[in-house]
Amino acid sequence: xxxxxxxxxxxxxxxxxxxxxxxxxxxxxGVARGTVQARLDRLAARGVITGYxxxxxxxxxxxxxxxxxxLQIRQVAGHVPVADQLALIPEILExxxxxxxxxxxxxxxxxxxxxxxRVIDLIxxxxxxxxxxxxxxxxxxxxxxxxxxVRAAGG
Amino acid sequence: xxxxxxxxxxxxxxxxxxxxxxxxxxxxxGVARGTVQARLDRLAARGVITGYxxxxxxxxxxxxxxxxxxLQIRQVAGHVPVADQLALIPEILExxxxxxxxxxxxxxxxxxxxxxxRVIDLIxxxxxxxxxxxxxxxxxxxxxxxxxxVRAAGG
DNA sequence: CCCAGAGTGTACAAAATGTCCACTAATTCA
DNA sequence: TGAATTAGTGGACATTTTGTACACTCTGGG
Numbered sequence: 630x631x632x633x634x635x636x637x638x639x640x641x642x643x644x645x646x647x648x649x650x651x652x653x654x655x656x657x658x659g660v661a662r663g664t665v666q667a668r669l670d671r672l673a674a675r676g677v678i679t680g681y682x683x684x685x686x687x688x689x690x691x692x693x694x695x696x697x698x699x700l701q702i703r704q705v706a707g708h709v710p711v712a713d714q715l716a717l718i719p720e721i722l723e724x725x726x727x728x729x730x731x732x733x734x735x736x737x738x739x740x741x742x743x744x745x746x747r748v749i750d751l752i753x754x755x756x757x758x759x760x761x762x763x764x765x766x767x768x769x770x771x772x773x774x775x776x777x778x779v780r781a782a783g784g
Numbered sequence: 785x786x787x788x789x790x791x792x793x794x795x796x797x798x799x800x801x802x803x804x805x806x807x808x809x810x811x812x813x814g815v816a817r818g819t820v821q822a823r824l825d826r827l828a829a830r831g832v833i834t835g836y837x838x839x840x841x842x843x844x845x846x847x848x849x850x851x852x853x854x855l856q857i858r859q860v861a862g863h864v865p866v867a868d869q870l871a872l873i874p875e876i877l878e879x880x881x882x883x884x885x886x887x888x889x890x891x892x893x894x895x896x897x898x899x900x901x902r903v904i905d906l907i908x909x910x911x912x913x914x915x916x917x918x919x920x921x922x923x924x925x926x927x928x929x930x931x932x933x934v935r936a937a938g939g
Numbered sequence: 940c941c942c943a944g945a946g947t948g949t950a951c952a953a954a955a956t957g958t959c960c961a962c963t964a965a966t967t968c969a
Numbered sequence: 970t971g972a973a974t975t976a977g978t979g980g981a982c983a984t985t986t987t988g989t990a991c992a993c994t995c996t997g998g999g
């Protein structure tokens with residue numbers, strides 16, 4: 630539920646220099662290796678650390694356009710849920726149900742504006758999607774980050 | 785700019801089981817270790833892989849509420865840009881400028897609804913923010929994912 | 940007072956890494 | 970055509986890291 634300062638420093642260090650490994654990490658923080666390992670195991674067991682996979686930049690893959698698409702949903706009985714259909718579209722990076730009746734918010738990427746239109750058409754074709762409204766991200770002055778929150782949570 | 789099938793398989797495997805390391809990865813894919821290392825180095829050099837840091841779940845830290853906050857901005861001359869101010873708020877995980885004049889879209893987390901109000905108040909207090917409009921994420925049927933896109937891009 | 944939990948320091952075998960090398964196959968280019 | 974470049978293979982080696990175990994200390998709580 631809560632993390633302390635050592636947890637915070639371990640996570641910060643590993644995010645800043647992920648290649649260093651547990652041993653080097655323990656050296657830099659001045660604690661025993663076993664401590665760092667135990668902390669990491671505990672953080673993973675509690676679900677705080679969900680993975681270590683390589684982080685991929687969609688823009689580097691050619692998906693330069695990011696958009697947030699709001700969907701108005703009409704749930705159709707006896708059909709595959711809308712979310713399951715959306716999950717089949719690779720360009721949808723995440724989807725949330727949001728306040729306001731049957732609405733969803735999706736983060737979508739595309740290769741360009743024309744390609745975005747194609748993706749939106751795919752979304753509109755999903756059974757139960759009534760209407761969509763898109764907002765294009767022109768710039769990202771604050772890219773996704775988690776360290777400030779970790780530090781705020783852990784001192 | 786583009787990745788091939790081997791890149792895609794390397795990334796997929798490492799995201800699925802990040803702990804296995806380069807050697808085990810090469811064994812599973814039936815290629816030489818040097819090849820995997822070279823591929824990973826190249827992906828990192830091209831910016832496709834941006835890092836390996838531990839992925840943190842804000843909810844596990846107690847930040848159960850996720851919201852998307854749209855800001856209407858009036859740029860004030862001679863002041864710190866709005867984005868820089870927003871970057872100081874740890875609960876803002878990312879911020880985009882979006883279509884529609886002076887608007888921004890922020891992803892915000894908070895410990896609960898009351899806490900979300902506090903964060904929104906912080907945002908409103910930022911110089912240049914005229915108005916905010918919040919949407920709370922009730923559920924996340926499609927959590928953030930990148931693998932389908934990688935597979936679509938690389939075969 | 941004693942205990943449980945957390946951290947320390949050490950030890951050791953097993954595994955992975957960084958870094959070479961020589962060789963092959965495919966592509967590009969003069 | 971021939972030469973050069975690039976990517977991949979397979980092997981080797983010393984070094985480093987990991988997984989795991991153990992005995993010890995320190996702390997707060999019952």
